[in-house]
Amino acid sequence: TKTYKIALLPGDYIGEEITSGAVKIMERVGKAYNVDLQFTRGAIGGAGLDEAGHPFPEATKNICKESDAIFLGAVGGPKWDNVASNLRPERGLLEIRKELGVFANLRPVKIHSSLRDKSPLKESIIGDNLDILIVRELIGGIYFGEKGREGDKAYDVMSYSAEEVERIAEIAFEAASKRDKRVTSVDKANVLESSKLWRETVEKVAKKYPEVELSHLYVDNAAMQLVINPRQFDVILTSNMFGDILSDEASVISGSIGMLPSASIGKGVGLFEPIHGSAPDIAGQDKVNPMATILSGAMMLRHSFNMEEAAKIIEKSVELVLEKGYRTGDIYSGTEKLVGTKEVVEKIMEE
């Protein structure tokens, strides 16, 4: 029997509901493969603030240090709207990313065939095989640059080193070489110096992957192309800020943001969380779609514990439950079986 330690950080509002089902499913699958998954709970975001006065408390940091992977729910919400900006729940997220050194945020955007009608885009545009992987740089750029005030001015510095660009580009090219072998790098090299460095460096890295086709798009054009022709993309490689914007845009194009997982990886342990937020409006009502979190669990098994088969079993079970027509409200069209969070988890367990 193998043992893996996982830091379980549910976070705020729906955080508890979405992670608890995912944990059950992972434990069950783990057992089948003789893997003992040991979850240790920690507070983050608003919960960290309430419990320990900080959105990423020392105690949680220590739990993370002793873990093989981090499994996170969602953070933030109106309860902490008025706290000082350096203590906001979101700071917890930024700090844990930085602390773990997870420089690559992987966001697969897929349309499940049974959910095709949920996309806001016309069928002629969305087609039936949208499958994009967004690779977003996560611990550099303007998010972590120097910032401050000077008189009546405020500033933020966007900065990248060649090394930072290189390592994220490598992740993108590696991923592409196992997919459709195309990388679209997104920048604003016609205006920004950091984007020029980005482009130069990505081009250098591309030379190591002659089988992968590289193209470049300006970020404004990329925001357009995602809407008018999302199927043109295989892997999108971009910086922290542009990735934040484009990955959210791409996720709603799929029509079911409640289905989308993410993995943040670096040199050490990885961080796995759904893309969606903490949904204060439906928290505690057994309404939220747990699938994004469950699929994030599958990504964790795959990336952190090399449990490819177990990951596939979870993904396949989610697919089957969708095909059988069980739906939470966010993906319900009026004709399928409307169920709650818990029942979705049970149905996936059954599969």
Next chain:
Amino acid sequence: TKTYKIALLPGDYIGEEITSGAVKIMERVGKAYNVDLQFTRGAIGGAGLDEAGHPFPEATKNICKESDAIFLGAVGGPKWDNVASNLRPERGLLEIRKELGVFANLRPVKIHSSLRDKSPLKESIIGDNLDILIVRELIGGIYFGEKGREGDKAYDVMSYSAEEVERIAEIAFEAASKRDKRVTSVDKANVLESSKLWRETVEKVAKKYPEVELSHLYVDNAAMQLVINPRQFDVILTSNMFGDILSDEASVISGSIGMLPSASIGKGVGLFEPIHGSAPDIAGQDKVNPMATILSGAMMLRHSFNMEEAAKIIEKSVELVLEKGYRTGDIYSGTEKLVGTKEVVEKIMEE
């Protein structure tokens, strides 16, 4: 008879085709109102480079200085892909904006009722009354901040002063007070210091407009909302960089980027140009849709010369030509009358 001087800067590729028709239409309408519109041609972008070795030549600058308004086509294209970055055609655009001090870029995004089916969004989402005005700050932020290299690093500084935010916010609130009285300010105040200043300042300005409702969105959320519920917006107020991304995203949502005009205004003369680019692929083939440029002309008559009625006549004529079913390829669905650039101009003249 009144006389106005206009700098006519066709720019590159389709620039000549789109501006020449618009000029004819404006001259005709001007005559009807006893206004003499005097156009003086100048080179900008790639044309400036070819003619005078600079994307915004001194000669053009001088023409602008003696003009009451600037009318621009489009710049850029593959011909100048390999010039030094400080001489790229786009630099001409950035420099003319800065030189003129046009800090407010106004981009109305509308769906013409006869073009509703062109939107990539489902009809249930796009509805029939999309009417957004994007107000983008145009001469500050990361576009014009300090930038450079330091060892293997590259950086760009995003900076705003309270005064810069104030003046653009005022434009947005003024516009909203004449429209549906709602401003959505877009920033990333949960991460950026300059966004925090942006938000504080916008809130101050809002106090002067109690009849206008202000809300805030993070830029990632705004990129999502534009796709899932674009009809929620009246006026969107945002910074240079975010405005670049969001206004392009919004423009394709309308389904007909070839229809969208823009006005850039400041303390002095204004700059009027279509939103779309220089379309090298269809240049010189009498194929391009001249309507965005013609509607930019209408905006010029309205904003710079206070010729409201003349502007309305042009806008109405464009509407009528659409209703009669004359379409260039970009807005042709297969059943209307497919016509070329010149014929569209003639049809509008007839109306």
